Each structure stands twice: as structure tokens, then as C-alpha cells.
Amino acid sequence: MKTHNGNVLVLATGGSIAQTSPSDPTLAGEALLEAIPELRDKFGIVVEQVAQVSSPDITAEHWLTLASRINRAAADEEVQGIVVTHGTDTLEETAFFLNLVVKSEKAVVVVGAMRRPYALGADGAANLHDAVVLASCQEAKGRGVLVVLNSEIHSARDVTKTTFNLDAFKSRDLGPLGQMVNGRPFFYRRSERKHTLCSAFPANLDRLPHVAIVYSYAGVTPDVLTGIAAAGYDGVVWAGTGSGSLPKAIRPAATTLVKNGMAFVRSSRVSSGPIKRNDEVDDDAFGFITADSLNPQKARILLMLALTQTKDPLEIQSLFDSH
Template sequence: MATEIQNPNILVLATGGSIAQTSPDVPTLTGKSLLNAIPEFQNEAGIVVEQISQVSSPDVTADHWLVLARRINMAAVDDQIHGIVVTHGTDTLEETAFFLHLTVKSDKPVVVVGAMRRPYSLGADGAANLRDGIVLAGWPEARGRGVLVVLNSEIHSARDVSKTNCNLDAFKSPDFGILGQMVGGRPHFYRRVERRHTLGTAFPAALFRLPRVAIVYSHVGVTPDILGAVAASGYEGIVWAGTGSGSLPMAIRPAATGIVKSGLAFVRSSRVNCGHVKRNDEVDDDALGLITADSLNPQKARILLMLSLTQSRDPVKIQELFDTH
């Protein structure tokens, strides 16, 4: 079955990553080279490719996010562009996708794709994922669903998806499942995301700086000095990746309370796929001034906290953002 493009005017923004990596260390292929690997799109005049960056995903920074979001928001107001695809390395793909999910101010489809196998590997998946991403970005029913991630023929919400292993089926949405599937080159949707995204978020399109937020990982024997070191390093917030439902050990609680009193935001999240970090369950969050991460994993809780701190320092107001986004 031939690949269908409903709206051919698609902007592809290439950022590097394993999908473009022909050597062990550096992504070398350009976005145009990636597109040339898909025979059915080689003569498609409506697909425009721009090279935004050329980095491996572990090297992506907040500055890369800000540049990418600004370019997407600029492109989204162009009536000639119907959808946008971002090629990205898989290690931090879920983080970039979630940041865009919260900061892109358009209902046009934005699709993030990557590859688990590099182009020189047997059974490389980059071309197939990029093809699916381009089709999905041009599909009318993809509008208004927030930022999407498509790999291995599965369509995920940027809010829910996570890289769970290093195999071909690495990307999963553990708590809520996929949004849909690519079947025979066509998207098939089964659900929507109810939490606020894109046009509905509390965050502005024009951002030029993000507050510094650290993730502190809990473990047996964890001591409070690590929190003090983070606080002394100029961070504006901490995400606690706790055991179970975001447990906060007794030895840590005085330090956490002191950090909150000093003006830093403190979010309890879980280092495991626990579903939902319940408020006032493990600790009295209200009394301590803590924020709970809802169903977000630590890395996504960090992104939402960074954005929330651009709006408020009040833990009650930040909690409202976590409860709705």
C-alpha cells in the first residue's frame, strides 16, 4: 500500500541523534540525507527540511529546547505549513517532546521521531519512523492532540511516553497506553490526552530562560547533605525521585523542609512506575509545602517544575499546574 500524505506541506526539523549517527560518537547525517532514505518522499516538493542542531541526545540542553520551541511556534503560524516533524535522539526524546507539548502554541500536529538502531545497523528503523512521522504530521485527525511521538508503528502522547529499554520496542506509555497505531501507512487513533497541552497550557510561547531544577535520586542510606549541596549550587527547585510512591525518608525530611523554607520548590516523584504519587500519603505535603508529581516521572516532573517556576514560586499554585498538565 502506498504511503498517503493528507497535507504535503510538512516542515522537518532535524536535531541529530542516533537516527543520524553513522559513527559511534557523532551524528553526521543531515535531515535531508534522512529524507533521501525514504523513496516515496524523495520527489515530494511539500516537505521542507531544516537542520536545527546536530547533537547526540545526551548533549541536548535547555537552550536547544528554547530554540526548537521558538522555531516551531514561528512555523506554526505559517498557513502553508500543515505539520511539523522533529528528528531526535532517543535518550532524551521524551523530555524534548514533553517540553514542546507544554510550550508549542498551536493545534497543528507536531511529531517527534527517532531511531533505536543507527543507520548502519541491520534492520535500522529510522527511515520507517521518519516516514510515519511525516504521514502523521499531515493527517487531519492528528490536530489538537498535543505533541506526538511515533516509533515502532506506535503513536504516543509526549506526556505519557517514556524510553523503557534499549530494544526496538523501547518506547512505552506505561500508565495510560498508546494513543494509536500506524497501520498500513495510516494513523489509527483510539484515545485522547485529557491534561492541558499546547494551546491550553499556562506557559507562554516566548521563553528565553528556564530555571535550574535538579533531580535527586533516592537510595538506601541516602543522606541529607546531597540536598544541601544542590541547594547551595544555585538551583531553584528539586525533584525528589523517591522509592515507591515518592517516599521521603525520615533522615531527609528536615533538609527538605529547610529547602522549602529557603524558597526552593520541592517535588516528590517516584523512581519506579508507580502510577500516581498520592498527595499527603507518604508525608504531610500540605504541612511541609511539598509538591507531588501526579503521574509524571522524575525527568518530566523536572520540566513541568522548570516551566511552573516561570509563573509562580507558590507551592500551592505550582501544585495546581501539576494537577492539570
């Protein structure tokens, strides 16, 4: 690998940042870099095409492949940092998974674009430029997996897609970690939850348990849970109303799932705020787990990983309280 001011590995997966038609992501990773040739003058950049899919088609197999490649790259002393280009619909999920299984202090930055390359005001080149610069910076090390779009630097744990505009990605409870200003990162806080080297999860997973998300609504009936159980899932995340509330009609089915060995996590369809344990629902009595401030899609990822370690609800709760 060529040594430059800093070698950055760019792993391309497709998504809107690479989309040249309304239906398919067709630009390869190398083509994305052609829009910003000045980066090659500053950094030794190596590009690999890991996948070429729209982000709704990302699977756990893609996550495991990415994690394995990133961990191998991070062990290479010639690699300064790693960038993952990704579609925005599931970008936060991939970033959070990597945040929990990458075993390195080196910067890993996940980036996408809200506007396709052929659209007016396309943001992909600017976002990718920021990502490469950020991945090469000493200041970005040890902060967990980062997400950068629209000149904002976010923690993979906290960030979520909130709209379809350029400022789509927000960390609503805590705000961004920092900003990119004139091509330089400025950090203002750190993520205090366990990640990367300090996380409880191994880097060498070859499969993940099956976890479903069930969305609550007025008049929801127990069959939504009994169907999940019949399908053989290992766990379920309840995207409840308010503070993850559980209607009385649902509680018998939920407790039956737990008694039969399935993990049950209370999360919320509300966009921000932590779930309080034993608030409205006696979680201790029912054997439920609470998601803290994780949204349902991130609670699902943490539960998937937790179930590779234990099925004990109290031990899983401890992992939710610390990651």
C-alpha cells in the same frame, strides 16, 4: 514554500537516527529523507538542521530554540505539520517540553530510531516515514505533541524510554494514543491533560529556571540536598522510592529548602503509577508538591516551566494537577 498535498517541516537535531559512526550523529536532515524518496512525491517537505548532537547533549537552550522555530512555523498557513528528529535518550523530555509551550493545534511529531542507519534492521526510515505521514494528517491535529516509533503513536506527556529494543517507547500507565497501520494513523484515545494551546505557559520564554533531580536510595543522606541548595538551584525533584517516599533523615533538609524558597517536588523512581498527595508524607504541612504520574525527568520540566509563573507551592501543585 512549495505547496504540495501538505507541507511538512522537518527539524533535524541529530541523534542515533542520524548516526553514521559509533561516536557522532553525522547525517544531516536532508540525508535522512534520501532513504525514503517516495515521501517527496506525496508531500512538500522542507528540512532544517536545528542542531547536530547526541541526545544526552540536548540542553534547555536547544528546547527554547526548537519551540521558537516550531511556533513560527505553525503560524505559517502553508505548513501542515512539523516533525522533529531526535536522539532517543532525551526524546521524551524534548517532546514534553514542546507539548507545554507550542501554541498551535497543528501536529508536531517527535521521532527517533533505536538502531543506527548502518545497523542491521535499522528502523529510522520507517519511523521517519510514519512521522511525516502523521504530521500531515488532519486526525493528528489538536492532540498535543506526539511521539511515534515502532508504529505506535504516543502522547508526549505519557511516553518514556523503557529499554534498548525496537519497542523501547511505552506509555506504561495509559498505553499509546494509537497506531500506524499500513501507513495510516488509527487513534483510540486522547490526552486529557492541558497541552499546547490550553497550557498555562507562554511560547516566548528566553530562559528556564535551574531544577535538579535527586535520586533516592537506601541510606541516602541529607548532603545530597544541601549541596543542591548551595549550588543555587531554583527547585528540586525528589525521585523517591515507592510512592515518592521521603526518609526521615532527609525531611529536615527538604523542609529547610522549602522554607528558603526552593520548590520541592515528590516524584518516584518506580516506573509507573501516580504519586498520592499526603500519602506517607504530609505534603500540605511541609509545602511539598507531588508529581502525579510524571516521571522525575518530566516533573523537572513542568517544575521549570511552573517556576516561570509562580513560586507558590499550592499554585505549582495546581499546574501539576492539570498538565
